[in-house]
Amino acid sequence: MKKLDNIIYEKIKKVGVITLNRPKYLNALCDALIRDLNEALDDAEKDDNINVVVLKGSEKSFAAGADISEMNNKDFVDLLKRDFIMPWERLSKFKKPTIAAVSGYALGGGCEIAMMCDIIVAAENSRFGQPEINLGTIPAAGGTQRLTRSVGKSKAMEMVLSGNMITAHEAKELGLVSSVFPTEILINKALELANNIASKSLPVLIMAKEAVNRAYQLSLEEGMKSERRLFQSTFSLSDRKEGMKAFLEKRKAKFINK
Numbered sequence: 001m002k003k004l005d006n007i008i009y010e011k012i013k014k015v016g017v018i019t020l021n022r023p024k025y026l027n028a029l030c031d032a033l034i035r036d037l038n039e040a041l042d043d044a045e046k047d048d049n050i051n052v053v054v055l056k057g058s059e060k061s062f063a064a065g066a067d068i069s070e071m072n073n074k075d076f077v078d079l080l081k082r083d084f085i086m087p088w089e090r091l092s093k094f095k096k097p098t099i100a101a102v103s104g105y106a107l108g109g110g111c112e113i114a115m116m117c118d119i120i121v122a123a124e125n126s127r128f129g130q131p132e133i134n135l136g137t138i139p140a141a142g143g144t145q146r147l148t149r150s151v152g153k154s155k156a157m158e159m160v161l162s163g164n165m166i167t168a169h170e171a172k173e174l175g176l177v178s179s180v181f182p183t184e185i186l187i188n189k190a191l192e193l194a195n196n197i198a199s200k201s202l203p204v205l206i207m208a209k210e211a212v213n214r215a216y217q218l219s220l221e222e223g224m225k226s227e228r229r230l231f232q233s234t235f236s237l238s239d240r241k242e243g244m245k246a247f248l249e250k251r252k253a254k255f256i257n258k
């Protein structure tokens, strides 16, 4: 893959690690960065050796939001004419599991792309917020929707209406993040989790991810139906046979992603 200007993309065993890399601007998400991120995601999705993606920023900032200097001169008609939203949705449609490893600021679009990931792990120094209200606008990449589903209406309203940030520990209590680690060990912990997940069967991971995401999209009854169908589908896989056989033979399963 060609070198990208605004991100670093590394492959570490079965994990694709994408580092947002505009440190001078606290990883503000300019159009070019979103394009680079999407190129890396396309590559990771096609790559049969990659099972999981970890998305991270710098220690000071995961991402401080969309690039305000790029949005500044746009008007309503510009936004209507150009599909400004579509490129931001790529991450939420990525099939393999994703982990956001958040250190420092995750604000506005930065908080939104973290929430597009399947799991958020956070460093003690992290701060989450939707400060768009201070700029005279509102979140546009799922902030009002994913945050509300994640932390509930009252806290989401407080964050969206006040622009106030929450700490890593508050985010953990609210269920926005799954774990909080000392800042210096965040990446190792994120990789440890990613390697654990990456050791499973990829088709089963994809089905498990789809089944959990259905909980957001469907009624309980429809969600249960979808879960049952996906569960049945795992019985068409060699990896399902191997997983159960290995358990009964008291050995570690060798998955072949088939």
Ligand code: DAK
Pocket: 024, 025, 026, 028, 029, 064, 065, 066, 067, 068, 069, 084, 085, 086, 088, 105, 107, 108, 109, 110, 112, 131, 132, 135, 139, 140, 141
């Ligand atoms: N955009 C552009 N530049 C930014 C930036 C941003 N969001 N955040 C920081 N920077 C730049 C600063 O301008 C500064 O640049 P220089 O002055 O050095 O050239 C540099 O990064 C360092 O920032 P500070 O000097 O401000 O650093 P501090 O440590 O003092 O403060 C801070 C850190 C994170 C508290 C502060 O930088 C800050 O408040 N930043 C803005 C946070 C913010 O309001 N974020 C929300 C942006 S609105 C959409 C999808 C998404 C969105 C919109 C549409 N579609 C799909 C349609 C999302 C919107 C947003 O995210």
